[in-house]
Amino acid sequence: xxxxxxxxxxxxxxxxNKKSLKCEQHMGHRxxxxxxxxxxxxxxxxxxxxxxxxxxxxxxxxRFSPExxxxxxxxxxxxxxxxxxxxxxxxxxxxxSGAPTYEQYFxxxxxxxxT
Amino acid sequence: AQSVTQLDSQVPVFEEAPVELRCNYSSSVSVYLFWxxxxxxxxxxxxxxxxxxxxxxxxxxxxxxxxxxxxxxxHLRKPSVHISDTAEYFCAVxxxxxxxxxxxxxxxxxxxFP
Numbered sequence: 563x564x565x566x567x568x569x570x571x572x573x574x575x576x577x578x579n580k581k582s583l584k585c586e587q588h589m590g591h592r593x594x595x596x597x598x599x600x601x602x603x604x605x606x607x608x609x610x611x612x613x614x615x616x617x618x619x620x621x622x623x624x625r626f627s628p629e630x631x632x633x634x635x636x637x638x639x640x641x642x643x644x645x646x647x648x649x650x651x652x653x654x655x656x657x658x659s660g661a662p663t664y665e666q667y668f669x670x671x672x673x674x675x676x677t
Numbered sequence: 678a679q680s681v682t683q684l685d686s687q688v689p690v691f692e693e694a695p696v697e698l699r700c701n702y703s704s705s706v707s708v709y710l711f712w713x714x715x716x717x718x719x720x721x722x723x724x725x726x727x728x729x730x731x732x733x734x735x736x737x738x739x740x741x742x743x744x745x746x747x748x749x750x751x752h753l754r755k756p757s758v759h760i761s762d763t764a765e766y767f768c769a770v771x772x773x774x775x776x777x778x779x780x781x782x783x784x785x786x787x788x789x790f791p
Contacts, residue, residue, distance in 0.1 A: 566720070593777065604767055604781030605721065618777055652720055662709035662728055662771045666779065668720030 565589075566669035568653050574675045577643060583672045585636040585653030593659035594636040595666065596628060597652040605652055611636060612659040643676045650674075679704040679772050681782035689788045692760055698753040698785045700742075700768030709771040710751040711779070712742055716764045724766070727751065763789045 566587045575581050585594065593612045597605035610618035611630040625647075627639040636653055650671040656664040682701045690696045702708060709728050713721040725736040732744040742753045751768060768782040 595777075602784075604769075604784055605779075606781075607778050610777045612777070620778075654720075659777045662726075662776045664776075665723055665726075668722070670718070670720045 566653055566655055566667050568651075568669040568672050570672060571670070572673050572675075574677060575640065575643065576677055577645070579643075580639070580641045582640065583638040583651055583653075583674070585638075585655075585669055586634055587655040587667070588634055589655065589657075589667070590633075591655035591657050591667070592633060593656045593664065594630060595654040595656075596636070596638055597654065597668075599650040599652055599671070601649075609638075610659065617659065640674075643674075645676050648674055648676045679706075679708070679770060679780055681768050681770050681780055683766075683768055683782035683785050685785050686783065687786045687788065689790065690758055691790050693757045695756050696754065696758050696762075696787065698766050698768075698787065700751045700753065700782060702749050702751065702768075702770050704749075704770065704772060706772060706774060709776075710742075710744060711769040711771070712740070712751070712753050713767045713769060713781075714764045715767065715784075721767065724753075758787070758789050760789050760791060762787060 569584045596608040599605040608622045609628045614630045629637040652671045653669045654666040656666045658664045680703045711726045712724040715721045725734045727744040735741045767784045769779045
């Protein structure tokens with residue numbers, strides 16, 4: 563199984579809502595990532611978890627809160643978002659971290675619209 | 678600062694024609710180079726990568742890329758494209774001292790026409 567799954571596929575939320583994005587992998591990977599991709603733009607790294615510990619936070623606003631409950635699961639909690647946060651949110655995982663040989667496997671993404 | 682440049686935002690081409698998607702990078706340190714493909718409404722898939730060794734790398738579906746250190750380039754080529762190659766292609770680098778962070782170029786939309 564070389565699949566990274568993400569739920570939901572689509573999410574529409576108001577600026578006062580609280581919602582969560584979920585990412586799951588069952589490949590035994592120990593590193594997981596969140597990326598944000600605006601329309602017609604490249605993905606931008608947000609967070610990296612390595613062995614369930616947050617290892618990289620790319621200066622992401624606090625209205626985005628990541629969580630890694632276990633090695634297979636990665637959540638992104640959303641609160642008080644702005645319309646400019648509307649984007650495709652991609653999750654990825656890799657066998658390990660700290661070396662370029664660890665290929666990142668991407669999920670299909672969650673398309674978020676903030677109204 | 679490190680950056681990746683993909684000069685062509687769109688490349689239209691007819692089926693069975695050759696194609697080259699250009700990628701240049703800027704870095705003062707060693708980099709590792711990747712090409713990812715994104716089909717509509719899907720996540721990214723690794724197409725090929727250069728880490729070390731032979732500067733010419735190939736993928737299983739006929740794409741190849743050559744690392745040229747002097748020109749700081751990693752152009753993607755295919756001698757004969759198919760309709761199914763229509764997708765967005767991203768060049769990306771990993772910097773030697775921050776190997777968890779993929780830095781992507783702006784992408785090239787390859788549109789193959791029958």
